[in-house]
Amino acid sequence: MNNPYLPAVARITDIIEETPDTKTFVISSPLKFKPGQFVELSIFGYGEAPISISGGNEKSIDLTIRAVGNITKKIHRMNVGDYVGIRGPFGNGWPVERAEGRNLLIAAGGIGLAPLKPVIEYVCNNRKKFRNVTLLYGARKPSLMLFKYKLEEWSKHMDVLLTVDEPEEGWKGNVGVVTTLCDRIKHVSDTVTLMCGPPIMMKYTSISLMELGFPTGEMYLSLERNMKCGIGICGHCAVGGLYVCRDGPVFSLNDALKLIEKPHEVQGVID
Amino acid sequence: MGVKIAKNRVNEFLKYLKEEYILYAPVEENGVSKISKIEDTSDIINLPYRTQISLKPIFFPPEQKFFRFEKKNGGVEIEDYLPQEGDDKSIIFGVRGCDVNAIEVLDKYMLDEFEDPYYRKRRENAIIIGISCDYPKESCFCTAFGGMVPERYDLWFTDIGPHFYVDIGSKRGEKLIDDKFFEEASEEDEMRKIRRINSVETKINRKVKTNLHDIKKYYHKIKNRADDSIWEELGRKCVSCGKCNFICPTCHCFDVKDMTNIDGSAGERIRVWDSCHLYDYAKTSAENFREERKARVRYRIYDKFVFPVMRYGVYACTGCGRCSEVCPAGIDIHAVVRRLIK
Numbered sequence: 001m002n003n004p005y006l007p008a009v010a011r012i013t014d015i016i017e018e019t020p021d022t023k024t025f026v027i028s029s030p031l032k033f034k035p036g037q038f039v040e041l042s043i044f045g046y047g048e049a050p051i052s053i054s055g056g057n058e059k060s061i062d063l064t065i066r067a068v069g070n071i072t073k074k075i076h077r078m079n080v081g082d083y084v085g086i087r088g089p090f091g092n093g094w095p096v097e098r099a100e101g102r103n104l105l106i107a108a109g110g111i112g113l114a115p116l117k118p119v120i121e122y123v124c125n126n127r128k129k130f131r132n133v134t135l136l137y138g139a140r141k142p143s144l145m146l147f148k149y150k151l152e153e154w155s156k157h158m159d160v161l162l163t164v165d166e167p168e169e170g171w172k173g174n175v176g177v178v179t180t181l182c183d184r185i186k187h188v189s190d191t192v193t194l195m196c197g198p199p200i201m202m203k204y205t206s207i208s209l210m211e212l213g214f215p216t217g218e219m220y221l222s223l224e225r226n227m228k229c230g231i232g233i234c235g236h237c238a239v240g241g242l243y244v245c246r247d248g249p250v251f252s253l254n255d256a257l258k259l260i261e262k263p264h265e266v267q268g269v270i271d
Numbered sequence: 272m273g274v275k276i277a278k279n280r281v282n283e284f285l286k287y288l289k290e291e292y293i294l295y296a297p298v299e300e301n302g303v304s305k306i307s308k309i310e311d312t313s314d315i316i317n318l319p320y321r322t323q324i325s326l327k328p329i330f331f332p333p334e335q336k337f338f339r340f341e342k343k344n345g346g347v348e349i350e351d352y353l354p355q356e357g358d359d360k361s362i363i364f365g366v367r368g369c370d371v372n373a374i375e376v377l378d379k380y381m382l383d384e385f386e387d388p389y390y391r392k393r394r395e396n397a398i399i400i401g402i403s404c405d406y407p408k409e410s411c412f413c414t415a416f417g418g419m420v421p422e423r424y425d426l427w428f429t430d431i432g433p434h435f436y437v438d439i440g441s442k443r444g445e446k447l448i449d450d451k452f453f454e455e456a457s458e459e460d461e462m463r464k465i466r467r468i469n470s471v472e473t474k475i476n477r478k479v480k481t482n483l484h485d486i487k488k489y490y491h492k493i494k495n496r497a498d499d500s501i502w503e504e505l506g507r508k509c510v511s512c513g514k515c516n517f518i519c520p521t522c523h524c525f526d527v528k529d530m531t532n533i534d535g536s537a538g539e540r541i542r543v544w545d546s547c548h549l550y551d552y553a554k555t556s557a558e559n560f561r562e563e564r565k566a567r568v569r570y571r572i573y574d575k576f577v578f579p580v581m582r583y584g585v586y587a588c589t590g591c592g593r594c595s596e597v598c599p600a601g602i603d604i605h606a607v608v609r610r611l612i613k
Contacts, residue, residue: 002388003337003338003351003353003388004386004388005337005338005388005389005527005540005542006337006338006349006351006353007349009346009347009349042540044340044342044347044529044538045340045529045531045535045538046529047527047528047529047540048527048540066556068556069556072556083342083346083347085347085349198557199557199558224555224556224557225553225555225560226553226554226555228525228526228527228545229525229527231385231386231387232384232385233380233381233385233387233523233525234524234525234526234527234542234545235523235524235525235545235547235574236524236526236545236552236553238570238574238578239560240578241573241574241577241578241579241581241582246385260494260497260573260577261497261566261569261570261573263560264558264560
């Protein structure tokens with residue numbers, strides 16, 4: 001009998017320091033995944049945590065992890081060669097195919113850029129499939145921006161709009177929350193929006209985009225919940241009768257708004 | 272036509288079953304009635320109603336070990352516990368309708384859309400021999416959901432005087448009918464059975480007066496009370512102890528943890544029961560999505576009467592009343608539902 005609770009043992013093959021509190025771990029796990037899916041990362045002796053996949057190839061997956069909880073703080077103290085466990089991939093992933101032949105807006109806040117990175121990379125490799133593409137990315141400070149070394153390449157393929165809450169020396173870009181960038185997006189109609197960030201960022205970005213006339217039926221949000229099992233049983237990720245681990249983590253804004261137990265991410269979006 | 276068994280033959284019948292099956296039946300341990308593995312059939316107690324602890328721990332134990340890990344030779348070795356999980360044939364005797372229905376609900380959660388292999392192994396080879404209640408407990412309200420005889424069982428016993436009338440509900444149940452113990456029941460016996468069940472259900476109904484049979488209608492009614500002031504009121508009353516979750520025969524939430532030896536070089540991954548009433552339950556690295564107690568109270572009630580109806584077409588409450596019995600704040604789920612459907 002197949003045991004879905006059993007992780008596959010894998011090794012950390014590389015560690016990239018992204019920011020003072022975030023690192024990308026390259027894990028020797030040849031998983032086929034869809035952009036937006038997540039894995040359950042095991043640190044043996046510490047437990048499991050759900051982590052979005054931020055990239056990968058035939059041999060490995062990338063997990064971009066901010067040190068905030070027990071598991072994530074522990075992996076930050078681990079080294080190349082150390083062993084971890086992987087279960088997954090889980091979740092529905094981003095509906096990237098819906099954006100093909102149309103405009104695409106990718107809106108990310110903070111660590112929320114990690115699950116969107118595979119989408120951005122897909123766009124870069126398949127640029128002709130999409131019309132206008134914009135990446136909107138906000139971070140607390142310039143030093144906390146993820147994947148800075150990729151931004152130049154990405155900006156060859158799409159409009160990259162960046163903002164920070166607090167500027168630091170040398171920052172010449174926009175200052176303010178993500179919503180302050182919304183009216184700089186050059187394409188409104190026929191745009192598919194993929195969004196991931198802190199609940200408050202997703203809420204206000206949704207409101208701003210709706211006010212600007214972005215089609216709400218084509219706005220998708222990735223919800224963060226504490227999935228313990230990843231397979232729709234443990235109950236921890238349940239929201240309004242849906243399981244974020246199986247029915248999500250990506251929900252259309254319209255569906256999220258219809259939930260009886262309205263997720264914080266969309267509370268007050270239509271009232 | 273069903274069969275019947277003389278009451279003084281039941282113990283012999285159970286002994287006979289015990290030769291081939293692992294037998295579970297009602298017992299009392301330290302003043303708590305529950306359904307446990309039987310070594311000696313004289314330990315079985317005769318209760319007129321359900322046990323204090325449900326069947327849930329038999330199929331979904333409070334602690335389930337998933338696997339063992341050991342850091343060895345520069346790597347990690349994993350020993351899967353699933354193959355060791357016994358799939359012995361078991362018979363569970365003396366179960367009440369509320370608990371049989373509750374297991375059917377657990378089956379929806381763990382064997383339907385999503386599958387839990389540990390649950391499957393324990394559940395698959397379990398035969399259920401249920402029994403009608405003689406009279407209800409104070410907190411019972413099974414008749415609100417359709418009565419005390421469940422739709423599915425293997426065998427069903429009902430007291431008809433010197434005999435138990437036995438309904439046969441499945442092929443597996445039929446195979447247990449051995450004429451060493453059973454005799455054919457007459458039409459009169461069957462009438463006695465029906466009268467008996469009716470009279471007990473009438474007794475329950477007299478105090479219950481709630482009828483939730485029309486699932487679609489009542490699920491909508493309850494769903495439409497999402498913003499009601501009742502949640503604020505219950506949130507002030509509830510002490511977030513989680514007892515209702517643990518005692519509930521259909522609550523199945525769990526947490527996953529690692530337990531290690533002193534130097535962390537080896538350990539086991541386990542799941543333990545968890546409770547949606549506890550403060551940390553919906554906490555993530557970003558925020559706590561049910562920080563307010565009223566949100567957690569509403570969640571549990573909705574996860575009994577609304578969400579499972581949306582997903583699986585059933586209530587996840589069977590009217591056993593255990594949560595009302597154990598609640599230190601005196602929250603009575605039956606009273607809550609009555610208010611919600613008014």
